[in-house]
Amino acid sequence: MNAHDAGSAGGPPPAQSPEYRVAHLQDRLASGELGELGVRIEIRGEAVLVTGTVPSARCREDVLSTVREELTGLEVHCDIVVSEASSPDHAEELS
Amino acid sequence: MIRIAAVGDIHMAPETRGLLRPAFDTLPECADVLLLAGDLTRHGTPEEARVVADEIRGLGVPVVAVLGNHDHHDDRPDEVAALLRDAGAHVLEGEGTVVDGGGARIGVAGTKGFGGGFVGRSAGEFGEPVMKEFVRHSRRCADSLRTSLERLEEEDCDVRIALTHYSPVPETLAGEPLEIYPFLGSYLLAEAIDTAGADLAVHGHAHAGTEHGMTTGGVKVRNVAQPVIGRAFHVYHLPVPERLRSGAGAQATTG
Numbered sequence: 273m274n275a276h277d278a279g280s281a282g283g284p285p286p287a288q289s290p291e292y293r294v295a296h297l298q299d300r301l302a303s304g305e306l307g308e309l310g311v312r313i314e315i316r317g318e319a320v321l322v323t324g325t326v327p328s329a330r331c332r333e334d335v336l337s338t339v340r341e342e343l344t345g346l347e348v349h350c351d352i353v354v355s356e357a358s359s360p361d362h363a364e365e366l367s
Numbered sequence: 368m369i370r371i372a373a374v375g376d377i378h379m380a381p382e383t384r385g386l387l388r389p390a391f392d393t394l395p396e397c398a399d400v401l402l403l404a405g406d407l408t409r410h411g412t413p414e415e416a417r418v419v420a421d422e423i424r425g426l427g428v429p430v431v432a433v434l435g436n437h438d439h440h441d442d443r444p445d446e447v448a449a450l451l452r453d454a455g456a457h458v459l460e461g462e463g464t465v466v467d468g469g470g471a472r473i474g475v476a477g478t479k480g481f482g483g484g485f486v487g488r489s490a491g492e493f494g495e496p497v498m499k500e501f502v503r504h505s506r507r508c509a510d511s512l513r514t515s516l517e518r519l520e521e522e523d524c525d526v527r528i529a530l531t532h533y534s535p536v537p538e539t540l541a542g543e544p545l546e547i548y549p550f551l552g553s554y555l556l557a558e559a560i561d562t563a564g565a566d567l568a569v570h571g572h573a574h575a576g577t578e579h580g581m582t583t584g585g586v587k588v589r590n591v592a593q594p595v596i597g598r599a600f601h602v603y604h605l606p607v608p609e610r611l612r613s614g615a616g617a618q619a620t621t622g
Contacts, residue, residue: 357390
C-alpha cells in the first residue's frame with residue numbers, strides 16, 4: 273500500500289496518523305531542548321492523554337505547549353503533576 | 368539506628384533553584400547521610416549542575432551522589448561531577464567511599480549503571496558493535512559496583528549501600544511499560560550486589576515505578592526517584608550493628 277492508496281481509503285496519510293504523531297512528539301520531548309523522558313503520551317479513543325511528573329510548573333507549561341503544537345487538531349487531556357518538594361513526614365524502618 | 372536519606376531524579380535547572388533547599392536544611396535532624404541517585408540535572412549542563420551544587424552545599428550531612436543519564440546528555444559528565452565535588456559531594460562512578468554518619472562508618476558503592484534488562488529478557492553481547500557496546504557498558508558498571516562493594520567490606524564499614532541510577536531489579540519498575548524495562552535497568556547490577564553483599568540498594572530513573580523491591584539474594588531495593596517517593600527525599604533506618612550497640616559508637620545510637 274502507498275500513501276495514495278491510504279488516502280483514497282478515507283483515513284489520514286500514514287505519516288499523519290495519530291500514532292506516528294505521538295511517537296514523534298515523544299521523541300521531540302526527549303531529544304529536544306526539554307529533555308523530558310518522564311512524560312507518557314497515550315492515545316485514548318479520539319483523544320490523547322498526557323501524564324507524568326515534572327520538576328516545575330514552568331516545565332509542565334513547556335511540555336503542554338509542545339504537545340499542543342505537535343498534536344494540533346487532536347483533543348489533549350493533560351494530567352501532568354509537579355514534583356513534591358516537602359520533607360518526608362516519616363522514615364521507613366528496615367530490619 | 369543509621370539513618371539514610373535518599374532521592375534521585377530531582378532534574379534541577381535554573382527555574383527550580385532553591386526549591387529543595389528548605390527540605391534539605393532539615394536533614395541534620397533526621398538523617399546521617401544524603402544519597403543522590405542520579406538525574407540531578409535536566410540536561411547535564413554546567414549551569415544546571417551549579418544549581419544542584421548550591422542546593423547541597425554545606426548541608427550538615429555528608430552527600431554521596433552518582434550521575435544519571437540526564438547528567439550525561441550534554442556530554443560533560445566530568446564537569447558536572449567536578450561542580451558537585453566543589454560543593455562537597457562525593458560523586459561516585461565505579462568506586463566506593465566511606466562517610467562518617469552519626470558515629471557509624473557508612474560505606475557507599477556507586478555507579479550510574481545501565482540498561483540491558485532482566486533475567487530471561489535481557490540483551491546479549493552479540494551482533495552489531497553498538498549493541499555489543501551497550502551490553503559491555505552495562506557489564507562494566509556492574510563489575511565496578513561489585514568490586515567497590517567488596518573493597519568496602521575490607522574497610523570495616525558498619526553498613527554498605529549500593530547506589531545506582533539504573534535499577535538492579537524489575538520489582539521497582541512496576542508501573543512502567545514492560546516494553547521499556549531493558550532501558551531502565553539490568554540484572555547484572557543485582558548480581559553484583561548479591562555477590563558482594565550489601566545492606567541496601569538505592570536507585571532512581573524509573574519515574575513511574577514503585578519504591579519497594581528486593582534482589583534474589585534478599586537485599587532490599589528502594590527506588591527513590593522523586594516522582595515515586597513524592598517528597599524531597601525519603602529516610603530509611605538501618606539497624607545498628609552490634610559493634611556500635613555495645614562499643615564506641617553507643618552515643619550515636621541514642622539519638
